[in-house]
Amino acid sequence: MSSHQIDTLTQALARLPGLGPRSARRAVLHLMKKRQSTLDPLLAALQAVAENLSTCSSCGNVDTSDPCAICTDTRRDDRLLCVVEEVADLWALDRSRLFPGRFHVLGGRLSALEGVRPEDLAIDSLIARVAAGGIDEVVLAMNATLEGQTTAHYLAERLETFPVRLTQLAHGLPVGGELDYLDEGTLSQALRLRRPVA
Amino acid sequence: MSSHQIDTLTQALARLPGLGPRSARRAVLHLMKKRQSTLDPLLAALQAVAENLSTCSSCGNVDTSDPCAICTDTRRDDRLLCVVEEVADLWALDRSRLFPGRFHVLGGRLSALEGVRPEDLAIDSLIARVAAGGIDEVVLAMNATLEGQTTAHYLAERLETFPVRLTQLAHGLPVGGELDYLDEGTLSQALRLRRPVA
Known part of the structure; x- marks a missing residue:
């Protein structure tokens, strides 16, 4: 059904976290069928990031500028x-x-x-x-x-x-955590680090 | 944390089926951290498909050639x-x-x-x-x-x-289908279209 180029694209997408071979195939089909609204913007965005990609020499963040947006944020x-x-x-x-x-x-x-x-x-x-x-x-x-x-x-x-x-960072019960469903490690830590009720 | 270009890429990826905003962000981070093995191949594959993308004038398939690989397959x-x-x-x-x-x-x-x-x-x-x-x-x-x-x-x-x-195409029970879990429509069709045991 698909040319070598389509296979290559499918494999490249399937390498992304969260996408398997099946969803990559659906994504490729989507990209090919809706070229103007999906393929072209994605291609342009990838190109822009690829051109400017850098690791911040100060903090180690990856961004499209060095120093990164966080390191240069004066606020x-x-x-x-x-x-x-x-x-x-x-x-x-x-x-x-x-x-x-x-x-x-x-x-x-x-x-x-x-x-x-x-x-x-x-x-x-x-x-x-x-x-x-x-x-x-x-x-x-x-x-x-x-x-x-x-x-x-x-x-x-x-x-x-x-x-x-x-x-x-504080350790203990996560928000919404129910004792019955939490692992022993979290429970033991939450108990050990218990605080007086304010 | 992220520049305008990164946001644009995240949004373009999030528009693919199977990827939401959260997984798109993870994918972008993955692309930026492993540029050589992920970003560059994906960019090249997208470009190749974008350049050759066409709808088969004979059968309506989308492919990177017209007529498509299926229509030209002599086998x-x-x-x-x-x-x-x-x-x-x-x-x-x-x-x-x-x-x-x-x-x-x-x-x-x-x-x-x-x-x-x-x-x-x-x-x-x-x-x-x-x-x-x-x-x-x-x-x-x-x-x-x-x-x-x-x-x-x-x-x-x-x-x-x-x-x-x-x-x-034949209609009836899907492979692995258990009667108890199938909808009434499928069951009624499977019954109506029943065949003599061979």
Whole structure:
């Protein structure tokens, strides 16, 4: 049914997260049938991003400019720095629009299993940013996983000599979480970190 | 977090079937982080398809050549013609590799509700193909919906003057179908169309 070029496009789309071979095929058909409203805009948007794609040399975010839009946003608070594992985490936190400061992307987490050592992550540049001064608080926003928390502890040790407040994200029940459906780890942590009723 | 260009790309991707705003964002991040293995191939594949995209003037399939790969495939049987509603149906049937003949895409189905009349569909070109001769059997492979079956009946009337065998897809229990979970319509049809045990 389909030419080599269509197969190539289907395979390229199927490589995206969230799309399998079947949905990629539906997407290709959609693109081909509604060229003006879907294929042409997607092609133009991809080209624009491909031309300008860059990794921010300051924070590690991927954007179409370097420094990125967050690092150049003058409304943000320079004294607040949030450290995350991945760019996806930065985007997730930034979407909530709850954090008014800057970010720093490590590019991963320490992992003995996967052989990820401190020198494989953007830790030296983090230390340099903190050492340069002007930062009051560093939020260690690692994932609530064993490796994420190991990384947070390591960073806390590396940063304790600097005059900054080190904080971490709260752990406990997620919003809407029902005790009956939550895993034991979350329950045990929620219990251990319980607070007095205000 | 994201520039105007990234937003535009996210919106273009979110317009594809199977991708929502959230998965489009993940896809964009994936594209930007793994440029060489994802963004560049996707861009090249889209460009190739965009350059060559065409609708087959014979059967109505969308492909990167006109006539399409199916119409030019010399291994196919010219005497067998399968009529479908949409290009998606053609692709679905062709994927199964069970039909060795040619196709004809109507581009929709008759619908009083949506105001789709015979002249809105590729029916004249179908009649012309059959009238040209060389076809032994026309398979009316409409969807098993009210409108699909109405369209099949209409086509059967239009084609009955030609010396071709008119057939339709079998209706009944789908493979793996359990009576307890099937709708009444399917059950009633499966009962009505019951066959002697071979």
